[in-house]
Amino acid sequence: MHHGRGPVHRPYAVTLPGPVGMHARPRAPGPSGDVAPGGGHVGSDATGHWRLHNDGETATVLSTPAEYDSDGHPLLHAVPMP
Numbered sequence: 001m002h003h004g005r006g007p008v009h010r011p012y013a014v015t016l017p018g019p020v021g022m023h024a025r026p027r028a029p030g031p032s033g034d035v036a037p038g039g040g041h042v043g044s045d046a047t048g049h050w051r052l053h054n055d056g057e058t059a060t061v062l063s064t065p066a067e068y069d070s071d072g073h074p075l076l077h078a079v080p081m082p
Contacts, residue, residue, distance in 0.1 A: 012043075012078035014059045016050055017068065028081055029059075036062065054078050 013026040029043030029052050036042050036053035042062060044051045049065040059078040 011081045012054050012057070012059065013081050014052060014054075014076050014078050016045070016076070026079065036060075052076070052078075 011028045013028050015026045027045060029045055029050065032042045032044040032048070032051060034042040034044075034051070040053055040055065042051055042053055043059075047065075049063070051062040052059040053062055054060075057078050057080070059076040061074050061076065
C-alpha cells in the first residue's frame with residue numbers, strides 16, 4: 001500500500017549501447033528529477049547524457065550522447081533490480 005510519500009520508483013538495470021559490436025555493462029540509471037512526456041520518472045546515467053523513461057521492462061531513450069545515433073535503439077530492455 002502507498003501512504004503518500006511520493007511516487008514509488010522501482011530501480012531497473014539497462015544495458016546501454018556502446019561502440020559498434022559492443023555493449024556497456026548493465027547500469028541502473030539514477031533518478032534525474034525530471035518527468036517524462038506523459039508522466040513518469042526519468043532516469044539518467046552519471047554523465048546525464050543518457051536519459052531514459054522506464055515503463056515496466058521497456059526503457060525509452062529520451063536523449064543520448066552527441067556521438068550516438070539514437071534512431072538505432074529507441075527502446076531498450078530494462079531488468080527489474082531487487
